[in-house]
Amino acid sequence: MRQFTLLGDNPQLLHQQFLNTALGYLYLSIPWDELAAKIPPPPSSLSGLGRKPWFDVKGGIALQILKHNYQLSDARLIEHVNTNWAMQLFCGMQLKPGQKINDYDLPSDWRVYLGQYMDISKAQKQLAKHWKPHMEQTQTAGTDATCYESYIEFPTDVKLVWKGCEELYGHIQKMRKTKKLRPSRVNYPLRKKEYLTYQKSRKKTSKAEKKLRKKLLKFLARLIQQFDDLMKKQVFGFSKRKQKRIAAVMQLYRQQHDKAYGIIEKIENRIVNIAKEYIRPIVRGKEVKKVEFGAKVNKLQVDGISFIEYLSYDAFNEGTRLQSTVLMHQEYFGKCGQVSADKIYATNNNRTYCRKKGIVTSFQPKGKQKQEHIEQAALMRQLLDKERSTRLEGSFGNEKNHYLLEKVNARTKETETIWIFFGIHTANAVNIAKRMQAKERERDHTHPPPTELPLKQAA
Numbered sequence: 001m002r003q004f005t006l007l008g009d010n011p012q013l014l015h016q017q018f019l020n021t022a023l024g025y026l027y028l029s030i031p032w033d034e035l036a037a038k039i040p041p042p043p044s045s046l047s048g049l050g051r052k053p054w055f056d057v058k059g060g061i062a063l064q065i066l067k068h069n070y071q072l073s074d075a076r077l078i079e080h081v082n083t084n085w086a087m088q089l090f091c092g093m094q095l096k097p098g099q100k101i102n103d104y105d106l107p108s109d110w111r112v113y114l115g116q117y118m119d120i121s122k123a124q125k126q127l128a129k130h131w132k133p134h135m136e137q138t139q140t141a142g143t144d145a146t147c148y149e150s151y152i153e154f155p156t157d158v159k160l161v162w163k164g165c166e167e168l169y170g171h172i173q174k175m176r177k178t179k180k181l182r183p184s185r186v187n188y189p190l191r192k193k194e195y196l197t198y199q200k201s202r203k204k205t206s207k208a209e210k211k212l213r214k215k216l217l218k219f220l221a222r223l224i225q226q227f228d229d230l231m232k233k234q235v236f237g238f239s240k241r242k243q244k245r246i247a248a249v250m251q252l253y254r255q256q257h258d259k260a261y262g263i264i265e266k267i268e269n270r271i272v273n274i275a276k277e278y279i280r281p282i283v284r285g286k287e288v289k290k291v292e293f294g295a296k297v298n299k300l301q302v303d304g305i306s307f308i309e310y311l312s313y314d315a316f317n318e319g320t321r322l323q324s325t326v327l328m329h330q331e332y333f334g335k336c337g338q339v340s341a342d343k344i345y346a347t348n349n350n351r352t353y354c355r356k357k358g359i360v361t362s363f364q365p366k367g368k369q370k371q372e373h374i375e376q377a378a379l380m381r382q383l384l385d386k387e388r389s390t391r392l393e394g395s396f397g398n399e400k401n402h403y404l405l406e407k408v409n410a411r412t413k414e415t416e417t418i419w420i421f422f423g424i425h426t427a428n429a430v431n432i433a434k435r436m437q438a439k440e441r442e443r444d445h446t447h448p449p450p451t452e453l454p455l456k457q458a459a
Contacts (some may be wrong), residue, residue: 018089025433030065031130032058039117054101059091060110061448062098064418066090066109068403068426074107108415127425128332134435135303139337141329141382142301142392143309143345145318147282148400148420149411155272161216161256162195163274164249168223171246171458173231184226191219211434214260220253220260226408248277269314278313278413293409295420300325301392302333305428306399311417322350326359334351340384340392362388395427403427 013133036057053089054325066087067077078101080086088094095101132138153159165188172184197434198204198212227246230236238246252271258264272293273279282292298321309317309325322345329336338360346363356360362384365377400406405423410416 006385015089018086021086022433023086023090025437026065026069026429027438028042029131029134029429029432030061031126032061032092034126034130035061036125038119038122041112042113053112054093054103054106055091057091060114061249062091063107063110064114064422065426065429068404068423069430071402071404074105077107078104094316101168104378111410111415111418112412115412115418118418118421120308120417123421124425125332125429128305128307131305131428131432132333134432134439135305137303138333139335140338140340140387141325141336141338142384142388143299143318143322143325144301144396145296145298145321145393146389146396147284147292147294147296148405148408148423149292150273150279150416151278151407152273152276152293153280155293156237157259158198158213158250160193160271160274161213161220164252165216165220165223167245167249167274168227170218171242172223172226172230175227175234175236178236186219186222186226192218206296210260213256217253217260220249221257224250224253226397231428244277245274251277257263275411276413276416280314282315295416297420299395299424300323300328301393301395302329304431306392306395306424307332308421308424311420312414319344319347319350322347323353326353326357338380338384341387342388344430360384399423399427405422 019028039057041057042053063077072080081091082095082100169188176183194212195216198208248271253272255267255271259267270281271277272281277299279293282294282296283290284292293315295311296315297308298318300307300309307328309320309328322341326339327337336359339354340362351363360380362381403423403426405420408416408419
């Protein structure tokens with residue numbers, strides 16, 4: 001008996017069927033060769049030793065796009081790839097009957113690899129070049145900033161100091177156990193009980209908070225002293241990740257100690273998470289969230305397609321980024337005729353720059369205006385401001401709600417940046433794919449295929 005496979009016997013026909021699906025149009029919207037050209041193949045694929053890897057560089061990029069498009073965890077993504085032939089073709093591979101990918105860490109491994117080798121500025125330039133034929137009104141630029149929050153718990157001073165105590169106490173106990181020394185005699189259970197009692201209290205007064213914070217700081221200072229003594233007497237090896245965490249605890253102690261005892265009034269480069277020491281508080285001034293913790297991104301948007309103009313984990317004033325945004329627009333799309341931006345960008349320097357370049361802005365004008373131009377200028381400002389407030393600010397919510405950017409669940413600075421990059425550009429690729437599909441439908445409707453005659457008339 002002949003065994004029929006789910007994917008059929010004609011790969012070319014199957015690929016053509018795939019390109020006619022929504023996922024196929026998304027595949028066509030990505031310049032795969034250009035994105036993968038600057039990324040070296042993994043060593044496992046070059047050596048020829050061991051088992052052949054499931055995915056090449058294009059497949060690794062495809063995994064990230066699929067993850068953000070379908071909002072899947074890494075494990076669920078691999079499960080879908082195992083059973084979905086369209087996803088397999090999207091990744092440039094095809095499983096044989098009975099084959100199954102059991103490595104659920106593949107998306108994470110590729111995210112780490114892309115974080116090391118992908119240059120997002122060059123990748124964005126290739127994407128803009130590929131998408132430009134499907135874009136209109138490329139002379140108008142919109143710009144605004146938002147914060148893509150990292151997946152961390154809300155930091156308080158007491159909580160941070162206690163996390164530092166836990167981190168250092170765990171290292172000390174392991175170090176002593178390795179060298180067959182007795183456990184440390186510091187009263188860790190008592191401090192833990194005091195901390196938990198405070199956290200469970202419904203009313204946390206400032207007096208109780210200050211008292212406990214100073215007590216935990218003294219406990220942390222004692223742990224640091226024990227840790228330093230052990231390091232002087234014995235030789236211990238720590239991974240780079242553990243070294244970063246220990247250094248973050250030391251810096252955290254100095255910051256909190258100086259703030260608690262009035263040595264400094266404001267903490268610069270405040271540590272808000274030991275595992276992610278690069279995260280800084282971003283003051284946004286919103287009613288719901290006055291402070292956010294994550295990457296602040298200044299974006300350029302052209303015809304509903306967004307690009308990362310500047311990404312930083314430190315707070316910055318986006319009003320100083322307008323001129324670089326205009327230069328980025330000129331590099332990607334040519335002459336910039338109009339700019340739509342929030343009032344924070346309406347500085348005197350930015351106004352002078354736009355006036356010299358002949359760029360129309362959405363800024364409220366200063367001084368006396370000519371009567372014949374008032375109505376026309378007001379209408380232009382209204383249209384530009386509407387573009388910013390609807391499409392640009394709407395893209396923030398779309399990316400956060402539908403492309404895994406509400407909370408970035410990555411572990412390192414590099415992977416978090418790659419997570420944000422693929423979240424933003426997956427949303428762009430879906431937008432471009434819909435435009436391509438709409439053009440295809442319009443072309444088919446304008447030029448319908450010739451109808452075949454019935455058999456009787458043909459005879």
